[in-house]
Amino acid sequence: MNYILFGPPGAGKGTQAKKIVEKYNVVHLSTGDMFREAKKSDEKISALMAAGKLIPDETVVEMVQKRLKKDDVKNGFLLDGFPRTLNQAKALDEMLKKENIKLDAVFFISIPHEEAIKRIAGRRVCGCGASYHIHFLKSKIEGKCDLCGSDLIQRVDDKEETVMERLTVYDNQTKPLIDYYKTAGLIVNIDGAQDEKNVFEQIAATIKNKK
Ligand SMILES: [Zn+2]
Numbered sequence: 001m002n003y004i005l006f007g008p009p010g011a012g013k014g015t016q017a018k019k020i021v022e023k024y025n026v027v028h029l030s031t032g033d034m035f036r037e038a039k040k041s042d043e044k045i046s047a048l049m050a051a052g053k054l055i056p057d058e059t060v061v062e063m064v065q066k067r068l069k070k071d072d073v074k075n076g077f078l079l080d081g082f083p084r085t086l087n088q089a090k091a092l093d094e095m096l097k098k099e100n101i102k103l104d105a106v107f108f109i110s111i112p113h114e115e116a117i118k119r120i121a122g123r124r125v126c127g128c129g130a131s132y133h134i135h136f137l138k139s140k141i142e143g144k145c146d147l148c149g150s151d152l153i154q155r156v157d158d159k160e161e162t163v164m165e166r167l168t169v170y171d172n173q174t175k176p177l178i179d180y181y182k183t184a185g186l187i188v189n190i191d192g193a194q195d196e197k198n199v200f201e202q203i204a205a206t207i208k209n210k211k
Helices: 012-025 031-041 042-051 058-067 069-076 086-099 113-121 159-181 196-210
Strands: 001-008 027-030 077-080 105-110 123-125 131-132 187-192
Touching: 001 012, 001 159, 012 027, 012 077, 012 105, 012 196, 027 031, 027 058, 027 069, 031 042, 031 058, 031 077, 058 086, 086 159, 105 159, 105 196, 113 123, 113 159, 159 187, 187 196
Parallel strands: 001 077, 001 105, 027 077, 105 187
Antiparallel strands: 123 131
């Protein structure tokens, strides 16, 4: 079975991807992981990443294409972080057609913007590696680490302005994708604001129906 997982930052994609991979024994194809791997050996990608630039569609597509040719994906895969744009989705369709691979479902986990902001902007970390959340995982003393007593900080990526920017980019790029996969009859809408257990149950029920 071959799936795509997508959703805005803060929707809990990482947690769900882990559960899907464990339960269904499919390969997790995360473009984030692929980039981190490629960064070590590919100078072009490493330079783009160091400059904080977006990796061009063709480079991403090429990387995914190479990965899809490996034997371990024959039992099924879960694509995570790709496709991110309509161009990438079309390129993916072409490569799947060539390899005679069929997509079974596109899980779209959605959450309201304010929920995404609350989840991400509430994260706090400590230099010792501990992490907290001002709503969901409070430290005993506000702003101080339970383990080492140091001041907790908010990562730049987690700041409200940054999250809002990421959400805007996400909206602009992915809205057309949702329509694209809706037309293809593949989209499965999942309410990511519910408990992560319920989110997974909904995904599992869809997979069961498709088998
Ligand atoms: Zn600490």
